[in-house]
Amino acid sequence: ETGVTQTPRHLVMGMTNKKSLKCEQHLGHNAMYWYKQSAKKPLELMFVYNFKEQTENNSVPSRFSPECPNSSHLFLHLHTLQPEDSALYLCASSLETSGSDEQYFGPGTRLTVT
C-alpha cells in the first residue's frame, strides 16, 4: 500500500473516445505528478502540480488535459488519442517539489488505444 491510488487499472479506448484517469493520494502531500512509461523507455514526466497549481507541462500534446481540483486528487482527461499513446500512466506525489522528498507512485493505469 503506497498511499497513492489510481483508477482504472486497465483501460482500452478507441481513438475517438473520451476518458479520464483518476489519481488520489492519502499522504497529505502538496505536489502531484503524471508520468508516461512506455516499454524499454525512461519514465517521461508529463505534468507537475504544486499546491493545485500547474508548474510543469513537459510539451505534452493537448489531447492530454490534466486537472487538479485539490492537493489530494489529480485527473488526466484523454481525447482523440493515438495508438502510440498506449502506455502505463503513473501518478506520483511528494511532500513538495524540492528538497530530499521522494516521490510515491501509484500502481498505474495500463492504457491501450485501438
Place this chain on the structure above:
Amino acid sequence: GQNIDQPTEMTATEGAIVQINCTYQTSGFNGLFWYQQHAGEAPTFLSYNVLDGLEEKGRFSSFLSRSKGYSYLLLKELQMKDSASYLCAVRDRDYKLSFGAGTTVTVRA
C-alpha cells in the same frame, strides 16, 4: 535535455552481489534517486544521494560522485525477490526529476 544512462539488463545468482551503474549529464544537480519497480507494479523508493559518498540501507547501498556524474546501486546477498527493474533518477537545478530507462535485474537460483 537530460541524459541518464544505465545498463539494460543484468543477471546474478542468489546470494551474490550486483552493482548497477548510472551516469548522468544534467542541467545542474539537486539529488539522485534509486527506485525499484517489480513487473506490473509501481516504482518504490530505495535511496537518495545529494552529497558524495556511500549511503547504506541494509542490503542496499548507493554511491554518488558528483564530479564524475556517476552513481551506483549495490545489492548484496541477492534474493529471488530482488528480481526487478532498478531506475536511476536525477533532479536538475529546477528540481525536475529525469529517469533512466531502468536496469532489469534477474536473480537466478
